[in-house]
Amino acid sequence: MIRSALQKIQWGDMVEVDAFAPATGSGWLLLGTGIYSSLSILSALGATPAAAAVGTATALLTGWLAHRFETRRQRNGWILDEPLQLRRPASIGPTEGGINRDITDLLRTRTGLELTVNETRSHQYRILTVANLEPELIRKQLPAISMQLGVAEAQLTWIQNFGPGLSAILVPMDNPADWLPVPFTTEHCQAGELLEFIGTSITGDPVLLNRRQYPHLLVTGMTGAGKTEAFVASIASVRASGMNPRIIIIDPKNTAQLKREQADYYTNDIKAGVAEMERLYAIAQERMERYSRAGCDNFFEYREKMDATEQPVFIYIDEIAAFLRRDLTEELEAGEKPRHARAFNIMTTAMEQIRSSGLFVTGGVQTSKATNIPTDVRDNFGARLIFATADANAAQTAGAGAAVGLPMQGGFIFKTGRTQVMGRGAYLKAEDAA
Structure with a gap:
């Protein structure tokens, strides 16, 4: 199976997540071999070159869509790539923002809610933001989150009203200066x-x-x-x-x-x-x-x-x-x-x-x-x-x-x-x- 690489492509102040492409050189080789084999088999069966090309493309597209459907959770529910997300540089600070998959999986498993945890960073903190649909239920997961992050629970700061519709967990970074x-x-x-x-x-x-x-x-x-x-x-x-x-x-x-x-x-x-x-x-x-x-x-x-x-x-x-x-x-x-x-x-x-x-x-x-x-x-x-x-x-x-x-x-x-x-x-x- 050809598997997609989870990539992040930056265009100025925009971020596109989860672009589809083979992850390694062997993946590209496998893709090329598959296309060549499909064309050869269809030609041997008497198909015209045009029909062979259409059949090969249809097979590849069907396989790709099936893969996208199976892995749509990685794209925050989208079958195709998640839409471009506009970043606020002042909020992101010196590092890139994105979805924290580990904490997202943890909260979805433990709360049963379709939550998505986004992570941005300032100099002082990793800032994990999540919709405050059930803030008390999320707050109770801080011990598990601290274990997942490898940070003592006492070091985490829970902010119930971080912004419109958002709660946040602040994870300190060791930058005293x-x-x-x-x-x-x-x-x-x-x-x-x-x-x-x-x-x-x-x-x-x-x-x-x-x-x-x-x-x-x-x-x-x-x-x-x-x-x-x-x-x-x-x-x-x-x-x-x-x-x-x-x-x-x-x-x-x-x-x-x-x-x-x-x-x-x-x-x-x-x-x-x-x-x-x-x-x-x-x-x-x-x-x-x-x-x-x-x-x-x-x-x-x-x-x-x-x-x-x-x-x-x-x-x-x-x-x-x-x-x-x-x-x-x-x-x-x-x-x-x-x-x-x-x-x-x-x-x-x-x-x-x-x-x-x-x-x-x-x-x-x-x-x-x-x-x-x-x-x-x-x-x-x-x-x-x-x-x-x-x-x-x-x-x-x-x-x-x-x-x-x-x-x-x-x-x-x-x-x-x-x-x-x-x-x-x-x-x-x-x-x-x-």
């Missing part, structure tokens, strides 16, 4: 829009935070994971908006990088920080009354319809746990309990009410468990930027189990709603981390 931070750039920032460049996703696309959609951002991670760099990149991004933002920094950690920022207000004193938050809350209340009288619902509508000079106010608190902490025995003994209560009350109230007034809060915390940041406060952060965490419990608390395996210095998971993106953080001085 490819997790280094990317240089910060303002090329993705737009005048009149509060877009912040966070970094680059594992598929090579820019990751942006739109403050119009998500006013408040919570940044989580261990010391040295990239939280402060994220603050600095955020400040640089909003300054590129051309909207003349006011920058307020409340820095209980007394961070050298934040001290150097040209802020409208800076303090590392918690008492002063609480007083500033109360002042800002009063400003937010005044703004909302003014917006309501003007017939506007929020800061952005007021800027567009009434006053293009209305300033956005960005409040950076690093870190929130120190700002809110109420269990320091020595401070409580010194009569600081009222101050702790004020900090908690102003943060809870402000986070709930200032989202429409043009005041945007960015908070940093090492772990977002309830003992560090109360649930009432944490739940008001619509966007979360999660860097490497100390352990699995901290990762789960942050809302991203894969965070425990992230590299230090910039590896992140960015979450908004049910969507999450993994990537490398933007550093203003990326070369310092190399």
Whole structure:
């Protein structure tokens, strides 16, 4: 039997899979011998040359179609070659994409579903994508998939909603240098829009935070994971908006990088920080009354319809746990309990009410468990930027189990709603981390 070779023919940005051809030189010899023998036999039986040629071609075509029917699974259900598939180079990265036959076979056998697993690659991951018809059923196959891939199950990252109708399994590749931070750039920032460049996703696309959609951002991670760099990149991004933002920094950690920022207000004193938050809350209340009288619902509508000079106010608190902490025995003994209560009350109230007034809060915390940041406060952060965490419990608390395996210095998971993106953080001085 002549067997087809599974080939991949590249034409620019197109890929055609499973082209039919003999696989070896002996296959070509067998094909030639078969054609010669068929023509000779038909001629000996008295057939005209034309009839012999037609008979030979018919026999070959019949055999080829039978073979294609038997092996159609290799072509994702197609009898003839699967149609040309357009690749997105930014998604594929430096390697070629295609169907992962082994994992496809495994999932079809174990789930009974007609699934197809496509594999693409970034520098950091092999990315296996599959239709999320039965996501929980697929997720339960991770132990078997890890054995098939020869990778510990703990190293696999399951993303249920990777894209429209897709789930994904991320398989790490051992390229530590490819997790280094990317240089910060303002090329993705737009005048009149509060877009912040966070970094680059594992598929090579820019990751942006739109403050119009998500006013408040919570940044989580261990010391040295990239939280402060994220603050600095955020400040640089909003300054590129051309909207003349006011920058307020409340820095209980007394961070050298934040001290150097040209802020409208800076303090590392918690008492002063609480007083500033109360002042800002009063400003937010005044703004909302003014917006309501003007017939506007929020800061952005007021800027567009009434006053293009209305300033956005960005409040950076690093870190929130120190700002809110109420269990320091020595401070409580010194009569600081009222101050702790004020900090908690102003943060809870402000986070709930200032989202429409043009005041945007960015908070940093090492772990977002309830003992560090109360649930009432944490739940008001619509966007979360999660860097490497100390352990699995901290990762789960942050809302991203894969965070425990992230590299230090910039590896992140960015979450908004049910969507999450993994990537490398933007550093203003990326070369310092190399």
